Amino acid sequence: xxxxxxxxxxxxxxxxxxxxxxxxxxxxxxxxxxxxxxxxxxxxxxxxxxxxxxxxxxxxxxxxxxxxxxxxxxxxxxxxxxxxxxxxxxxxxxxxxxxxxxxxxxxxxxxxxxxxxxxxxxxxxxxxxxxxxxxxxxxxxxxxxxxxxxxxxxxxxxxxxxxxxxxxxxxxxxxxxxxxxxxxxxxxxxxxxxxxxxxxxxxxxxxxxxxxxxxxxxxxxxxxxxxxxxxxxxxxxxxxxxxxxxxxxxxxxxxxxxxxxxxxxxxxxxxxxxxxxxxxxxxxxxxxxxxxxxxxxxxxxxxxxxxxxxxxxxxxxxxxx
Numbered sequence: 001x002x003x004x005x006x007x008x009x010x011x012x013x014x015x016x017x018x019x020x021x022x023x024x025x026x027x028x029x030x031x032x033x034x035x036x037x038x039x040x041x042x043x044x045x046x047x048x049x050x051x052x053x054x055x056x057x058x059x060x061x062x063x064x065x066x067x068x069x070x071x072x073x074x075x076x077x078x079x080x081x082x083x084x085x086x087x088x089x090x091x092x093x094x095x096x097x098x099x100x101x102x103x104x105x106x107x108x109x110x111x112x113x114x115x116x117x118x119x120x121x122x123x124x125x126x127x128x129x130x131x132x133x134x135x136x137x138x139x140x141x142x143x144x145x146x147x148x149x150x151x152x153x154x155x156x157x158x159x160x161x162x163x164x165x166x167x168x169x170x171x172x173x174x175x176x177x178x179x180x181x182x183x184x185x186x187x188x189x190x191x192x193x194x195x196x197x198x199x200x201x202x203x204x205x206x207x208x209x210x211x212x213x214x215x216x217x218x219x220x221x222x223x224x225x226x227x228x229x230x231x232x233x234x235x236x237x238x239x240x241x242x243x244x245x246x247x248x249x250x251x252x253x254x255x256x257x258x259x260x261x262x263x264x265x266x267x268x269x270x271x272x273x274x275x276x277x278x279x280x281x282x283x284x285x286x287x288x289x290x291x292x293x294x295x296x297x298x299x300x301x302x303x304x305x306x307x308x309x310x311x312x313x314x315x316x317x318x319x320x321x
Contacts, residue, residue, distance in 0.1 A: 004018065005018040007030075008030060008031070008032060009031065009032060010024045010032040010033075010034070011024075011032050020032035023035055023037065023038035023039075024038055024047075025047050027047060033045055033046070033047035034046055034047060034058045035047055035048060035058065036048055036051060036058055036059065036060065037057060037058065037059075038057070038058055039056055039057065040053035040056060040057065040058050041053065041056065045058070046058035048060075077089060077092060077099065077100045077101065077102070077108055077111050077112065077114070079092075079099065079100040080098060080099060080100075081094035081095075081098060081099065081100045082094065082098060086100070087100035089112075089113060089114060090113075090114065091103045091106045091114040091116075092114055102114035105117050105120035105121065106120065107152065115130060116140040117130075117140065117152050118130065118133065118140050118141065118142065118148050118152055118154070119139060119140060119141070120139070120140050121138055121139065121140075122135040122138060122139065122140040123135060123138065124138075130152070130153065130154060131153070131154060131162075132145075132146045132154040132162065133146075133154050142154035145157055145158050145161055146161065147171055149167075149168075149170075155167075155168045155169070155170065155171055156168060156169060156171070156172065156182045157171050157172070157194065158172070158182070158193045158194055159172060159175060159181075159182050159183060159184065159190055159193050159194075159196070159313045159314060159317060159319065160181050160182060160183075160193075160313050160317075160319030160320070161181065161182045162180060162181065163177035163180060163181060163182050164177065164180065165177055168182065169182035169183075172194060172195060172196065173195045173196060173197070174188045174195070174196035174197060174198070175195075175196050178313075179311070181311065181313055181319070182313065183312070183313035183314060184196035184313065184314035184315075184317075187199050187202035187203070188202075188314070189233075189234055189314050189315050189316050190313070190314035190315075190316050190317040191211035191212075193317070195211065196314060197211030197212060198211075198212070198222040199222065199233045199234060199315075200212065200215065200222050200223065200224065200230045200232075200233045200234065200235075200236070201221055201222065201223065201230065201233065202221070202222050203220055203221065203222075204217040204220060204221060204222045205217060205220065212234060212235065212236060213236060214228045214236040214238075215236050224236035229261065229265070230265065231265045231266055231272050232265070232266040232270060232271045232272055232278070233268060234271055234316070235271060235272060237272070266278035267284070267285075268284075269281050269282065269283040269284035269285075269304075269315065270284045270285075271293065271316075279291055279292070279293040280292050280293065280294075280303075280304040281293065281294050281304065281315050281316045282294055282297065282304055282305065282306070282312055282315050282316065282318070283303060283304065283305075283315065284303070284304050285302060285303065285304075286299035286302060286303065286304050287299060287302060291304070292304035294316050294317065294318060295317075295318065296310045296318040296319075297310075297318055306318035309321055
């Protein structure tokens with residue numbers, strides 16, 4: 001019940017604890033102050049530096065623009081002015097501080113030019129300085145394969161997207177930035193181009209999401225559920241439905257399969273394509289290209305590797321370099 005939190009303005013009860021409502025931030029132990037865009041009644045309530053209460057909403061002061069609910073950036077340029085005519089840089093005006101400043105919904109880049117923030121008006125011939133953005137229907141938007149980040153930026157939404165830090169890959173579960181591309185973390189694989197998930201028999205915690213059907217976290221290891229068994233490190237199969245064998249002689253060649261608990265299972269870096277066949281993923285054994293099941297791969301030096309001009313972003317995915 002929220003009654004216990006009534007003494008704290010803009011707080012609510014969640015998981016039996018008082019916490020600030022969305023759009024507000026904790027200040028000390030007894031206050032929740034409004035962030036940019038949240039309701040307010042006076043200037044001193046607004047938690048973000050260089051913001052004021054205008055029309056009962058916390059808003060950035062003149063010559064500042066919100067970069068997120070928590071941050072602002074200056075729109076002042078290094079150009080002194082006395083009137084708007086003195087500001088020759090596109091999308092600027094003369095501020096009351098007698099410095100040229102970016103117009104509303106524009107931010108400065110290196111205090112020299114002004115560029116539209118995401119979702120602001122733009123023209124198709126504009127020179128964009130927000131990486132991975134385009135002007136569509138006169139609106140500044142993220143390019144395909146990218147989504148808005150927290151800081152008026154565009155971050156990758158798919159594996160293989162360009163990145164500079166791990167933060168850029170935060171929208172892709174279990175991905176990090178490797179060699180300037182979003183890639184799956186070690187001990188994970190690409191469930192789809194949008195997400196990575198744990199390999200079987202790797203470390204996990206009870207809170208982890210599992211993408212492999214019929215798997216769970218047991219004793220801090222990603223494992224198949226009862227009566228199911230791992231036939232590869234990415235797949236669980238019903239034990240009763242698997243081909244029974246009492247010797248490794250029934251399991252084909254040792255290159256891609258092995259005998260385990262009276263069942264034939266695929267080796268590491270291989271995956272089952274049917275009850276009797278294992279094919280290689282990246283790093284798996286091969287002697288022909290058609291034994292490599294990952295798209296954009298070929299058999300090189302008896303190992304499945306990405307084609308020339310492609311790089312690995314997961315054990316089962318190659319993208320253009």
